[in-house]
Amino acid sequence: MVAFLDVTGMTRWVSETGLEHVLADMVARVRADFRRWTEFERAPRVASHSSIGVIELMPTSDGQSYGFKYVNGHPANPNRGLQTVTAFGVLADVATGYPVFFSEMTLLTGLRTAATSAMAAKALARRDAKVMTMIGTGSQSEFQALAFRSTLGIETLRVWDTDPAAMDKLAANLRPLGFDVTVCASAAEATEGADVITTCTADKSNATVLADAMVRPGVHINAIGGDCPGKTELDGAILDRARVFVEHEPQTRIEGEIQQRPADFPVTELWTVLTGAAAGRTSAEEITVFDSVGFAIEDFSALSLAYAATRGTRYVQDLEIVAEPADPKNLFSLLSPARVMA
Amino acid sequence: MVAFLDVTGMTRWVSETGLEHVLADMVARVRADFRRWTEFERAPRVASHSSIGVIELMPTSDGQSYGFKYVNGHPANPNRGLQTVTAFGVLADVATGYPVFFSEMTLLTGLRTAATSAMAAKALARRDAKVMTMIGTGSQSEFQALAFRSTLGIETLRVWDTDPAAMDKLAANLRPLGFDVTVCASAAEATEGADVITTCTADKSNATVLADAMVRPGVHINAIGGDCPGKTELDGAILDRARVFVEHEPQTRIEGEIQQRPADFPVTELWTVLTGAAAGRTSAEEITVFDSVGFAIEDFSALSLAYAATRGTRYVQDLEIVAEPADPKNLFSLLSPARVMA
Numbered sequence: 001m002v003a004f005l006d007v008t009g010m011t012r013w014v015s016e017t018g019l020e021h022v023l024a025d026m027v028a029r030v031r032a033d034f035r036r037w038t039e040f041e042r043a044p045r046v047a048s049h050s051s052i053g054v055i056e057l058m059p060t061s062d063g064q065s066y067g068f069k070y071v072n073g074h075p076a077n078p079n080r081g082l083q084t085v086t087a088f089g090v091l092a093d094v095a096t097g098y099p100v101f102f103s104e105m106t107l108l109t110g111l112r113t114a115a116t117s118a119m120a121a122k123a124l125a126r127r128d129a130k131v132m133t134m135i136g137t138g139s140q141s142e143f144q145a146l147a148f149r150s151t152l153g154i155e156t157l158r159v160w161d162t163d164p165a166a167m168d169k170l171a172a173n174l175r176p177l178g179f180d181v182t183v184c185a186s187a188a189e190a191t192e193g194a195d196v197i198t199t200c201t202a203d204k205s206n207a208t209v210l211a212d213a214m215v216r217p218g219v220h221i222n223a224i225g226g227d228c229p230g231k232t233e234l235d236g237a238i239l240d241r242a243r244v245f246v247e248h249e250p251q252t253r254i255e256g257e258i259q260q261r262p263a264d265f266p267v268t269e270l271w272t273v274l275t276g277a278a279a280g281r282t283s284a285e286e287i288t289v290f291d292s293v294g295f296a297i298e299d300f301s302a303l304s305l306a307y308a309a310t311r312g313t314r315y316v317q318d319l320e321i322v323a324e325p326a327d328p329k330n331l332f333s334l335l336s337p338a339r340v341m342a
Numbered sequence: 343m344v345a346f347l348d349v350t351g352m353t354r355w356v357s358e359t360g361l362e363h364v365l366a367d368m369v370a371r372v373r374a375d376f377r378r379w380t381e382f383e384r385a386p387r388v389a390s391h392s393s394i395g396v397i398e399l400m401p402t403s404d405g406q407s408y409g410f411k412y413v414n415g416h417p418a419n420p421n422r423g424l425q426t427v428t429a430f431g432v433l434a435d436v437a438t439g440y441p442v443f444f445s446e447m448t449l450l451t452g453l454r455t456a457a458t459s460a461m462a463a464k465a466l467a468r469r470d471a472k473v474m475t476m477i478g479t480g481s482q483s484e485f486q487a488l489a490f491r492s493t494l495g496i497e498t499l500r501v502w503d504t505d506p507a508a509m510d511k512l513a514a515n516l517r518p519l520g521f522d523v524t525v526c527a528s529a530a531e532a533t534e535g536a537d538v539i540t541t542c543t544a545d546k547s548n549a550t551v552l553a554d555a556m557v558r559p560g561v562h563i564n565a566i567g568g569d570c571p572g573k574t575e576l577d578g579a580i581l582d583r584a585r586v587f588v589e590h591e592p593q594t595r596i597e598g599e600i601q602q603r604p605a606d607f608p609v610t611e612l613w614t615v616l617t618g619a620a621a622g623r624t625s626a627e628e629i630t631v632f633d634s635v636g637f638a639i640e641d642f643s644a645l646s647l648a649y650a651a652t653r654g655t656r657y658v659q660d661l662e663i664v665a666e667p668a669d670p671k672n673l674f675s676l677l678s679p680a681r682v683m684a
Contacts, residue, residue, distance in 0.1 A: 006662040011676045019677055046388050048403045053439050055408050057399050061390045066397050068412070070432065072439025078670040082438055086664045090412065096424055097395050097414025106665040110673055142674035166671050173674050319661075320348040322428045323448040328420040329508050331452055332484035332515050334353045335361055 001318035026115035037271035060296035112302035114147035125220035129195035136200035160190035242287035247295035343660035368457035379613035402638035454644035456489035467562035471537035478543035502532035584629040589637035
């Protein structure tokens with residue numbers, strides 16, 4: 001039997017444990033896995049593109065466990081009441097090849113992306129960062145805000161989205177939790193006084209949601225919406241003024257903001273900062289960019305944490321995914337012999 | 343909600359519909375999809391190899407539906423009571439990216455592999471073929487035999503396996519269904535008088551389960567066990583005497599029997615035979631080899647058939663895989679606000 005954490009199980013686990021507690025555990029888990037980066041299989045995800053969206057498979061393995069995530073990205077989905085991004089994932093035992101854990105990952109992706117962003121910002125943002133601008137206030141935004149507060153102590157948010165209702169939603173969700181939220185009239189207004197700028201928009205195009213002039217020295221940019229070929233968010237000139245950090249360079253060359261720059265544009269893989277092999281921020285004036293596209297190891301971390309936390313609890317149910325004939329070579333025995341010739 | 347066909351649901355559907363009926367439908371479905379081959383995305387599967395096995399993801403899409411299979415191959419599993427191959431798969435809607443069908447595929451893989459083999463043999467074996475040799479009598483073997491009987495009328499089997507219990511199992515399963523089964527003492531004995539030879543062994547090595555001398559003119563070889571880098575079954579000399587047919591040439595170059603031959607060794611993609619663009623068997627003396635490794639389109643066909651047949655029936659259950667917030671941009675609303683700060 002495979003343990004299944006469905007949407008209800010996931011929401012109960014996260015709500016009853018406390019979202020900020022889960023986010024803190026997630027930051028620690030993702031960081032620990034980034035620090036053992038080279039133990040993992042690392043390959044760009046496998047994407048199936050259509051004119052209106054993408055479906056991706058993101059596998060990796062650390063030699064003991066294998067994990068993969070299925071995730072889609074369909075920017076027009078909200079117009080028909082559907083989510084832009086949905087996901088699910090599986091963990092399996094490398095020794096047997098058997099799946100052991102199956103989980104919803106729409107919520108879990110929100111958590112792992114927020115945890116990864118906050119972990120990167122902890123290493124790259126100024127220690128005295130107080131104000132975060134959020135450009136794009138969709139599904140991911142509240143998770144981002146909570147992860148940044150628990151990791152960096154940021155409580156002041158200046159937000160901008162082309163959809164006013166989405167901004168109001170964020171404000172309604174976060175003000176009761178103690179955030180100081182300013183709903184702005186433009187991206188330029190939102191970026192006034194920013195120490196950290198998070199861009200998280202969904203359009204599958206080369207957009208410029210953040211112009212060069214909006215970025216003052218010392219800012220850390222958490223760029224998470226540019227994550228597909230032909231989908232970017234930043235004015236390319238920002239990249240030229242900044243030090244750029246990435247997850248897995250070969251994937252980010254294909255999918256990240258650095259699509260806008262030549263193949264030899266200098267980048268630093270984030271895991272090398274976390275192990276101390278490479279420098280993070282080197283001055284208070286430096287502009288740092290985490291050109292995040294989402295990598296399979298982050299999903300592996302999230303699945304591993306969720307499995308460890310919910311295994312054997314009432315949050316999960318058993319699914320009969322794997323046939324288990326008494327004689328493993330007698331798969332045929334599972335069929336009723338009398339009916340084979342029906 | 344996603345429709346889920348678990349192991350019990352699959353066995354009930356197949357048993358109650360009749361295995362041979364399902365196999366006949368599967369042959370037709372796989373054939374129809376092979377005949378529209380160029381409508382599908384075609385890429386080699388994504389494999390994660392360890393010292394004792396492999397885990398693979400096999401995605402494809404026809405532009406309307408997207409499907410993928412998770413499948414492992416662990417030859418030592420039966421020694422610990424586990425199956426060599428287990429699998430599950432998913433169908434999704436390309437327009438929304440949402441998954442719609444989730445299915446066990448351990449049994450379904452047995453059906454789709456048998457259907458593909460029989461479909462290929464129908465195009466490539468001699469019309470008067472009466473005797474099939476089966477080298478390897480593991481989990482797949484009974485499905486192969488039934489598909490060949492329903493498609494080519496073959497009822498006479500000569501079998502060989504290094505595990506005598508596995509041969510006895512096949513005989514016990516198939517004799518009550520009307521097959522004439524001869525359990526042999528060697529591969530050489532099993533191949534005497536063969537018109538079709540099916541090789542389906544599990545060892546992840548370059549083995550020679552079928553020697554050149556065992557293959558007389560006019561034989562069709564259904565080679566399905568050699569399906570990984572470093573995993574082959576045939577004496578390479580057989581390939582030189584034969585015309586070799588493959589599923590997706592780039593994948594078979596990596597995984598198939600033709601690993602043993604140079605990159606320009608001539609092969610014919612099977613779909614071109616089925617559309618009439620290429621010749622199949624051209625004489626009664628020709629040796630034909632279907633160098634089958636298993637391709638994602640076959641799994642797509644199998645999932646599509648199972649989904650169409652079981653959707654809305656008691657064979658499937660609903661799984662809550664996809665979060666469905668009332669406001670698609672308010673994923674956060676699924677969490678209990680009172681608990682976020684716990």
